[in-house]
Amino acid sequence: MLRRTFIALAASAAAIMAAGAPAFAQDVIRLGASAPKSGPLAGGAAVTHWPNIQLWMKEVNDAGGLKVGDKQMKLELIEYDDKTNGEEAIKNIQRLATVDKVDFIVTPYSTGLNIATAPIIARYGYPHITTSAATDGVTEFAKRWPNSFWMLGTSSQLANGVVQALTKLKDAGAIGNKVALVNVADAFGLELVGAAKPAITAAGFEIVYESSYPLGTQDLAPVISGAKAAAPDAFVAFSYPGDTFALTEQAQVQGLEVGAFYTGVGTAFPAFAGRFKEAANGILGIGGVNSEDEAVKAYLAKHQEVTGATPDYWASATTYAGLQVLGQAIEKAGSLDKAAVVEAIRTGTFDTIIGQISMPENVNRNVWTVGQWDNGIFKAVAADGLPVAGDPVKKPAWQ
Incomplete structure (x- = not known):
């Protein structure tokens, strides 16, 4: 039309x-x-x-x-x-x-x-x-x-940003080295996961769970269930907005216990913080801006x-x-x-x-590569060639 x-x-x-x-x-x-x-x-x-x-x-x-x-x-x-x-x-x-x-x-x-x-x-x-x-x-x-x-x-810059943030958390003793890795099966998700897997393993992390799902998938409960069973220290999803929200909701419903929870496109949306309120604090995601x-x-x-x-x-x-x-x-x-x-x-x-x-x-x-929610602002915590607003911290706040 x-x-x-x-x-x-x-x-x-x-x-x-x-x-x-x-x-x-x-x-x-x-x-x-x-x-x-x-x-x-x-x-x-x-x-x-x-x-x-x-x-x-x-x-x-x-x-x-x-x-x-x-x-x-x-x-x-x-x-x-x-x-x-x-x-x-x-x-x-x-x-x-x-x-x-x-x-x-x-x-x-x-x-x-x-x-x-x-x-x-x-x-x-x-x-x-x-x-x-x-x-x-x-x-x-x-x-x-x-x-x-x-x-x-x-894709490599964005994937390396995830590794940069996770490594800072691991080096600080905030998380261990086990990672659950999932992606939406379209050009975006396939590119990102393809770049992320070798970078994650090269940084000393172990990928303990992998899953891919079609664009437009409505029910993502099995993805979170599978990730939870693998007992990861960090959850990383290269997702689009609908699945970003669904994965986060299911992680809360099922009590996925990780020290770092990262989702893709949509994490930076104001509606994300509006939907999850204080539980959004600490969630990592793609992008971010230098809010300072x-x-x-x-x-x-x-x-x-x-x-x-x-x-x-x-x-x-x-x-x-x-x-x-x-x-x-x-x-x-x-x-x-x-x-x-x-x-x-x-x-x-x-x-x-x-x-x-x-x-x-x-x-x-x-470019900015990773942001993290902090009281209503999605602050850049990793970047390539740009200043950031701070370092990543442990937790999704729902735990």
């Missing part, structure tokens, strides 16, 4: 006539977006993806638009639901490029959907700034699709003010930063020429809410 959101509007014809000026159409930059509004990843996109597009467009348009050469151009958005389906996403991109003829395309949502659509986005030459895709294929993908830019980090940074604090407040919701404490900030990169690159290029904007991204340095970003090899290497 198509919903057209026109954020940039010209003054009304009546007002123009009253001012004695001729009625010309407003110059706009037409953006296209395809991401889940239904299907298993709709909840995640509703938190991380769509609100940040809304926020960025409002801020740009309120400031008069982007300066493109000698024009000040406002933004207009055409958006589609990809239904968490790769084929649907490809159809949407095709339509945005050939029917709607948009000037630029906003990144899809999730690792799988970004990889699925990367070839067609490249075919039409659009800059593709991914902000919710984590994969060790970034170097290969950047060479295959030189219009693509990868901002959220690699003033730019991050200002972004969190502005997101709440404009969208009426708190952003997640990981990919939301990166999604917004990716849009900042796109806007600044358009202005640097001084043109809507897609190739010129791609080159501006490849060669430029950009000021964003997560710090200065440059991607000479089409990859952002500075």
